[in-house]
Amino acid sequence: MRKLFAPLLVLTAVMFAYAPVVIANTRYESTMFLVQKIFYFHFASWMAWAAAIGVCGIASAVYLFRADPRGDRLAVAGAELAILFGAFGLVTGSLWGRKAWGVWWQWDARLTMALMAELIFVGYLLVRKYGGPGAEKLAAGMGIFGAATTPFIYKSVDWWRTIHPQTSVVRNLGETAPDMYGAMLFCTVAFLLLFASLLTVRVHLESRRAELDRLYLALEDQP
Amino acid sequence: MSFATTAFLVLKKDFTIEVKSGEILYTTLFFAVSCVLIFAIAFVREGQPVEGAGAGILWIAVLFAGNLALGRTFERERYGETVRALLLTPAPRAAIYVGKLLGIVALLVAAECLLVPMVAFLFDAPLFARPLLLAAILGLGTVGFASVGTLFAAMLVRSRTRDVMLPILLYPITVPVIIAGVLGTSALLQSPADEPVALLWIWLLVSFDVVFVTLALWTFEPLMTE
Amino acid sequence: MLTVDRERIEGAEGPMGVTPSLDFDSVRLVEVSRHFGRRRAVSRVSIEARRGDLLGLLGPNGAGKSTLIGVLATLVQPTSGEVRYGGHFARELGPPLRRQIGLLAHELHLYTELSARQNLTFFSKMYGLDPRSTVEPALERAGLADRADDDVAGFSRGMRQRLALERALLHTPRLVLFDEPFTGLDDNAVGLVSARLRRLAADGAIVVLATHDLDLAEGLVTRVAVVQS
Amino acid sequence: MTRGLCVAIVFLFLAGAPVLAGQQPATEGFVPASELPPDQQLPAAPFLIGAYAFIWLALVFYLWTIWRRLGKVEQEMRALDERQRSHAR
Numbered sequence: 182m183r184k185l186f187a188p189l190l191v192l193t194a195v196m197f198a199y200a201p202v203v204i205a206n207t208r209y210e211s212t213m214f215l216v217q218k219i220f221y222f223h224f225a226s227w228m229a230w231a232a233a234i235g236v237c238g239i240a241s242a243v244y245l246f247r248a249d250p251r252g253d254r255l256a257v258a259g260a261e262l263a264i265l266f267g268a269f270g271l272v273t274g275s276l277w278g279r280k281a282w283g284v285w286w287q288w289d290a291r292l293t294m295a296l297m298a299e300l301i302f303v304g305y306l307l308v309r310k311y312g313g314p315g316a317e318k319l320a321a322g323m324g325i326f327g328a329a330t331t332p333f334i335y336k337s338v339d340w341w342r343t344i345h346p347q348t349s350v351v352r353n354l355g356e357t358a359p360d361m362y363g364a365m366l367f368c369t370v371a372f373l374l375l376f377a378s379l380l381t382v383r384v385h386l387e388s389r390r391a392e393l394d395r396l397y398l399a400l401e402d403q404p
Numbered sequence: 405m406s407f408a409t410t411a412f413l414v415l416k417k418d419f420t421i422e423v424k425s426g427e428i429l430y431t432t433l434f435f436a437v438s439c440v441l442i443f444a445i446a447f448v449r450e451g452q453p454v455e456g457a458g459a460g461i462l463w464i465a466v467l468f469a470g471n472l473a474l475g476r477t478f479e480r481e482r483y484g485e486t487v488r489a490l491l492l493t494p495a496p497r498a499a500i501y502v503g504k505l506l507g508i509v510a511l512l513v514a515a516e517c518l519l520v521p522m523v524a525f526l527f528d529a530p531l532f533a534r535p536l537l538l539a540a541i542l543g544l545g546t547v548g549f550a551s552v553g554t555l556f557a558a559m560l561v562r563s564r565t566r567d568v569m570l571p572i573l574l575y576p577i578t579v580p581v582i583i584a585g586v587l588g589t590s591a592l593l594q595s596p597a598d599e600p601v602a603l604l605w606i607w608l609l610v611s612f613d614v615v616f617v618t619l620a621l622w623t624f625e626p627l628m629t630e
Numbered sequence: 631m632l633t634v635d636r637e638r639i640e641g642a643e644g645p646m647g648v649t650p651s652l653d654f655d656s657v658r659l660v661e662v663s664r665h666f667g668r669r670r671a672v673s674r675v676s677i678e679a680r681r682g683d684l685l686g687l688l689g690p691n692g693a694g695k696s697t698l699i700g701v702l703a704t705l706v707q708p709t710s711g712e713v714r715y716g717g718h719f720a721r722e723l724g725p726p727l728r729r730q731i732g733l734l735a736h737e738l739h740l741y742t743e744l745s746a747r748q749n750l751t752f753f754s755k756m757y758g759l760d761p762r763s764t765v766e767p768a769l770e771r772a773g774l775a776d777r778a779d780d781d782v783a784g785f786s787r788g789m790r791q792r793l794a795l796e797r798a799l800l801h802t803p804r805l806v807l808f809d810e811p812f813t814g815l816d817d818n819a820v821g822l823v824s825a826r827l828r829r830l831a832a833d834g835a836i837v838v839l840a841t842h843d844l845d846l847a848e849g850l851v852t853r854v855a856v857v858q859s
Numbered sequence: 860m861t862r863g864l865c866v867a868i869v870f871l872f873l874a875g876a877p878v879l880a881g882q883q884p885a886t887e888g889f890v891p892a893s894e895l896p897p898d899q900q901l902p903a904a905p906f907l908i909g910a911y912a913f914i915w916l917a918l919v920f921y922l923w924t925i926w927r928r929l930g931k932v933e934q935e936m937r938a939l940d941e942r943q944r945s946h947a948r
Binding site for chain 1: 560565584
Binding site: 248314393394398401 | 665666667668669670673707
């Protein structure tokens with residue numbers, strides 16, 4: 182991982198720096214014009230967010246059943262990044278909504294779902310912080326259940342309120358506007374790479390903390 | 405020890421204690437009733453209830469009371485650390501979970517038997533127009549909420565901050581149950597009742613229940629080991 | 631020592647499983663540690679106890695005795711190190727192993743809302759025993775035959791302790807774990823509990839007793855392990 | 860080593876920022892003005908810039924928190940190391 186990290190970082194940074202150029206070179210969408218360009222980062226944020234939730238859920242299960250501390254570290258990192266990318270999605274979505282629908286918050290299905298999911302992962306961090314000794318295990322339960330409930334929240338909120346563009350829009354893009362589709366793919370890959378680098382850095386922080394704990398214990402063991 | 409026998413024993417034990425003291429049943433019922441009355445203050449305008457408030461009030465009362473009942477039930481197991489004694493028996497641990505879950509569900513169903521007529525009466529809601537569909541929504545929603553709630557309350561027994569942690573963890577995760585319950589019930593309260601929509605929500609509740617009961621059975625044992 | 635058929639053990643978790651029997655002659659902790667972050671509950675403890683031993687885990691409060699008892703009871707997972715029951719590891723065994731463990735902690739593991747008889751009946755059923763043949767003798771031994779149908783809530787500390795002891799031993803476990811069993815007992819009750827412990831060890835059980843009270847432990851335990859904080 | 864990496868990330872992202880800033884005005888000139896209705900052009904830009912700016916700021920802020928937390932851990936490690944050495948003496 183360590184060997185791969187430096188190239189990963191460089192690639193992420195280059196793609197990220199180049200993304201605005203790619204976006205600037207796409208055509209304007211016919212009904213929303215300029216504000217539509219938020220979409221590229223907005224969509225990419227959700228992809229990275231979904232990846233973060235998946236990582237948190239799976240890593241929690243690994244920690245719970247294998248008692249492998251690496252699973253725990255990965256799960257914390259996943260939960261924090263789910264909050265970060267969720268915030269990206271919520272804020273860009275809200276700004277888009279302000280322009281497209283004239284209100285900041287419309288109880289739109291996807292935004293509402295994202296807000297609920299944010300609650301779950303903030304809850305995850307709260308358990309870790311205030312759960313007392315052995316809270317990692319409680320948090321692992323929260324991680325598994327949080328990841329499992331997200332699709333249900335998605336479906337239920339979808340049926341409750343739907344004014345968000347349907348996912349078919351994304352599919353149609355490939356045929357109607359290949360440059361838009363390309364830019365979307367480019368941004369998604371950039372965000373996923375960003376997610377991977379942030380995950381690596383955050384896991385590194387957690388393993389340093391574990392190392393510190395180990396040193397403290399070793400110090401106590403000395404005569 | 406078979407799975408069913410264990411679950412039944414744990415349920416019977418909880419039932420015996422509850423019949424003797426009645427503590428959790430009466431406090432939960434009283435709390436649920438006061439919830440409904442408090443909501444009446446917010447949702448009754450000029451002597452008339454706000455349209456469609458009945459479904460929301462009914463579900464919020466059930467979920468708040470559920471949280472209280474879960475906390476009390478496991479406080480009882482924590483006192484004297486009987487939860488450890490249960491885990492130490494050779495009985496399958498998942499069966500202990502099922503026994504506790506059935507107890508909570510029975511308690512909440514008892515509370516609903518009181519709340520439904522009360523909400524129908526106070527808010528002029530035609531709750532008894534489609535009794536079977538309403539029973540299905542309430543029953544499935546209760547099982548969904550209680551399945552996650554029982555697991556979390558059980559694992560939080562070890563935590564000092566369990567009182568605040570339980571609602572913090574439980575409500576966000578059971579958002580689908582809350583949405584499906586409230587919207588399914590309001591679909592039934594419309595005139596005429598919107599049956600296809602109610603069935604859609606029932607379908608969502610069924611899949612939620614299946615997924616979460618399975619997950620809880622699967623994770624109960626490792627989550628309960630310290 | 632009995633070899634255990636893995637498949638039958640796994641079946642024991644299933645709906646129709648029957649708990650197979652399992653027995654062992656010794657319990658061994660090898661380099662067992664349990665940490666909570668940088669807080670250490672137990673650090674690299676190695677002890678061994680055999681049948682007939684009355685092993686005293688001595689040490690001040692907060693030295694991790696309760697955690698060790700929890701580890702031995704399979705309720706607490708060690709961070710590192712291994713726990714062996716005879717030739718087996720704890721994680722291989724599950725229900726058949728729990729069938730052989732009896733635990734009496736400072737908290738008494740009794741439902742105070744239920745009567746003495748109801749408590750014993752419930753737990754004997756949970757252990758898959760026949761309550762008709764186990765409950766009455768246990769009540770007799772606890773000296774509670776005449777108060778069998780009174781709620782535990784009305785019992786004195788000594789009565790509760792005697793009942794808790796019999797509850798923990800209902801299923802005649804091979805490994806008997808006691809965590810501070812003498813707290814709040816008068817001299818008479820201490821004598822009774824001590825006599826019961828000696829008899830258990832003489833009957834071939836492995837008895838582990840955790841206490842901070844050196845005076846009581848002296849003359850009772852046959853082997854000593856000191857846990858330092 | 861890790862601290863260096865963190866600095867490198869922040870630096871690289873910050874280096875990207877001027878590109879973004881430089882591109883924003885360019886996007887408005889990218890399509891001939893006739894293709895955009897005049898009432899659409901101005902009001903949309905702040906939202907777009909705001910959205911992208913938020914992502915950058917939040918990202919930099921998050922990296923800063925990781926950096927700070929990592930710094931704290933490393934500092935504590937050094938303190939521990941020193942304590943151990945004085946202990947040995």
